[in-house]
Amino acid sequence: MSRPKTRWIVIFIILAALQGFVLLRGDFPVEATTGVIDKADTAWMIVATAFVLFMTPGLSFFYGGMVSFKNVISTMLQSFIALGVISLLWYLVGFSLAFGESWHGLIGNPATYFAFRGVDLNPNPAFAPTFPFLLFALFQLKFAIITPALITGSFAERVKFTSYLIFMCLFSLVIYCPLAHWTWHPDGFLRQWGVLDFAGGTVVHMSAGFAALAGAVVLGKREHKVHQPANIPFIILGTGMLWFGWFGFNAGSALAANGLAVSAFATTNFASASAMMTWVLFDALVGRKISATGACIGAVVGLVAITPAAGFVNLGQSIFIGFAAAIVSNLAVYYKQRTSLDDTLDVFPCHGVGGITGMLLTAVFAKDIGLYYGSTELMKNHLLALLIVAVFTFGGSYVLFKITGWMTQLRVSPYEERLGLDISQHSETLETQRGTAQGVVTGDPIPVMTANG
Numbered sequence: 001m002s003r004p005k006t007r008w009i010v011i012f013i014i015l016a017a018l019q020g021f022v023l024l025r026g027d028f029p030v031e032a033t034t035g036v037i038d039k040a041d042t043a044w045m046i047v048a049t050a051f052v053l054f055m056t057p058g059l060s061f062f063y064g065g066m067v068s069f070k071n072v073i074s075t076m077l078q079s080f081i082a083l084g085v086i087s088l089l090w091y092l093v094g095f096s097l098a099f100g101e102s103w104h105g106l107i108g109n110p111a112t113y114f115a116f117r118g119v120d121l122n123p124n125p126a127f128a129p130t131f132p133f134l135l136f137a138l139f140q141l142k143f144a145i146i147t148p149a150l151i152t153g154s155f156a157e158r159v160k161f162t163s164y165l166i167f168m169c170l171f172s173l174v175i176y177c178p179l180a181h182w183t184w185h186p187d188g189f190l191r192q193w194g195v196l197d198f199a200g201g202t203v204v205h206m207s208a209g210f211a212a213l214a215g216a217v218v219l220g221k222r223e224h225k226v227h228q229p230a231n232i233p234f235i236i237l238g239t240g241m242l243w244f245g246w247f248g249f250n251a252g253s254a255l256a257a258n259g260l261a262v263s264a265f266a267t268t269n270f271a272s273a274s275a276m277m278t279w280v281l282f283d284a285l286v287g288r289k290i291s292a293t294g295a296c297i298g299a300v301v302g303l304v305a306i307t308p309a310a311g312f313v314n315l316g317q318s319i320f321i322g323f324a325a326a327i328v329s330n331l332a333v334y335y336k337q338r339t340s341l342d343d344t345l346d347v348f349p350c351h352g353v354g355g356i357t358g359m360l361l362t363a364v365f366a367k368d369i370g371l372y373y374g375s376t377e378l379m380k381n382h383l384l385a386l387l388i389v390a391v392f393t394f395g396g397s398y399v400l401f402k403i404t405g406w407m408t409q410l411r412v413s414p415y416e417e418r419l420g421l422d423i424s425q426h427s428e429t430l431e432t433q434r435g436t437a438q439g440v441v442t443g444d445p446i447p448v449m450t451a452n453g
Contacts, residue, residue, distance in 0.1 A: 007162065007408070018088065022115070029120045029134055037123065038130035044257035045128075045135050051248020052142035056083055056149055058241025062296070063153050065234025066345050068227040070420025071157045072234075073428050078156075078164055079149040085165065086145045089172055091116055094144060095137050097177035098185070099127065105189035107178050113137075126186055130256060139252060140180070147176050147204045153345030154212030155219045157227075158411045161425045167404045171211060175396050179203050179389065194378060195385045196366055198264065199253035201308025201358045206389055209352020211397035212343060218401040219411050221342040223418065230430075232292050239296035243272060246303045250310040264310040267318035268303065271310075274322030275302025282330050301329045301350050305358035312366040321365070325357040359386060 060079035067075045086094070093110045100108030113119050121132040128136035148168040152159075182190040183197050190202075197203060229235070250268040254261035279298025280290045288294075305325030306318055313321065332349035343349070363382040364371045371379045404410060411417075416424035423429055 031121050040257040042131040045131050045139060045252060048248035048252025049139045049142055051245045055242050055245030056146050058238045058245055059146060059149055061234045062238025062242060063345055065231040065238060066229050067156050069230040070422055072230045072430055074421035074425050075156050078152040082145045082149045082168060085168055086172055087141060089169060090141045090144055094172060094177055098180040102185055102187035105187050105192060108181050143200055143204055144172060144176055147208050148172060150208035150347060150351055151211045151215060154343045154347040155215045156344040158219060158222050158417050160409055160412050163404050163408050163410045166407060167400060170400045174400060175207060175393055179207050190385050193381045195381050196312055196362050197308045198311040199250045199307045201355045202389055205304045205307060205351045205355030207393045209348045209355055210390055210393035212347035213352060214394050214397035215401055216341055216343040218398060223414060225342055235293055235296050239299055242300060250307060254311060260311050266315055267310045267313060268306055270315055271306035271318040271322035272299045272302035274319040275299060275326040278323045278326035279330055282327055297350060298326050301325050301354045304351055304354035308358045309362040312362060317365040321358060321361045325354050328357050329354050
């Protein structure tokens with residue numbers, strides 16, 4: 001057994017100390033004694049929470065199928081590991097920072113729900129009036145988990161796993177939690193302005209998109225930008241899992257088993273269907289072949305775009321949102337590929353631009369108060385919020401990547417990149433014989449026609 005590195009000793013000591021702390025607390029959640037627990041709402045929110053958790057493994061398949069064969073395991077693990085890391089952070093302080101007592105609408109008091117103190121089985125009038133507050137905290141946890149996982153697609157195939165773990169913790173605490181507080185806490189300043197984000201178009205997708213852009217800028221280009229997607233059936237499977245889980249993501253954000261949840265469920269489905277068909281037909285229109293990868297990317301872009309609007313628009317408007325977002329993101333991918341920016345899996349063009357499109361179209365179509373209905377106030381607030389969120393998430397993430405690079409090596413060495421992150425970071429591989437054939441040893445690129453040419 002080799003001697004462990006100092007950083008792993010420190011990290012393990014921190015983890016062990018956490019175990020001692022939680023054992024000393026040792027409290028059971030307080031049984032419901034106040035308010036009315038609605039069994040239907042509770043049952044639906046348990047299901048919705050499980051749906052949203054299912055999205056992160058879905059994302060791992062979606063991303064894992066897109067990278068080269070020698071990086072499948074590392075890419076999938078970068079998504080999957082967030083289930084562990086963010087869960088512990090959320091328990092300790094993340095939930096308090098996002099939903100604790102507000103400090104000037106900017107951040108929650110970290111002591112309010114530190115280590116889930118006061119997060120019990122009673123309803124909370126401000127957040128969960130008809131089901132246990134603990135369930136609300138768990139539902140929000142799943143959003144916090146998938147957000148840093150989304151970012152990984154931008155620096156896939158070249159990030160050092162240790163540095164990714166550090167960045168994920170910093171991003172969650174410094175970027176995600178404040179943004180969730182601004183948007184979803186009753187006293188958050190964006191919510192006070194009237195900014196609408198039904199299920200995370202701003203908090204999840206725009207933040208991940210701009211952080212991904214910062215990551216691509218800081219880490220720089222791979223040695224070989226063109227690669228053969230390892231497993232297109234993985235991409236299809238991941239898309240199906242994401243689409244399935246997204247019903248919990250959006251319909252669950254109604255926070256009740258009611259008509260609003262049904263409406264959000266329906267708009268989610270139709271926006272994704274519209275975007276999928278628009279993407280593949282637009283590809284055909286401009287001379288590219290219709291592809292499975294393109295269909296999957298289009299479906300996900302539609303899901304991204306409808307997320308902020310799901311509970312505020314009708315079915316026809318949701319179909320148009322999917323249509324518009326697919327064209328805008330498709331063009332964004334096309335023009336990004338003609339730059340030197342190496343966003344490996346097009347996270348910013350799809351999640352960032354898709355989220356921006358959805359946010360702005362929410363301001364257009366939101367029932368009774370959108371631009372479509374003659375009001376300009378919501379659009380003004382959304383444009384200002386877009387500027388603030390863009391500067392905060394891109395600038396903040398850029399600084400966090402730099403801090404991470406100061407603490408540890410940010411990307412793998414050229415040799416490790418050629419070898420592949422599966423072997424160099426984890427000493428694992430899918431299949432040695434096939435891996436060699438795909439260039440695991442040589443690192444030679446295999447040109448391929450992608451969904452976007």
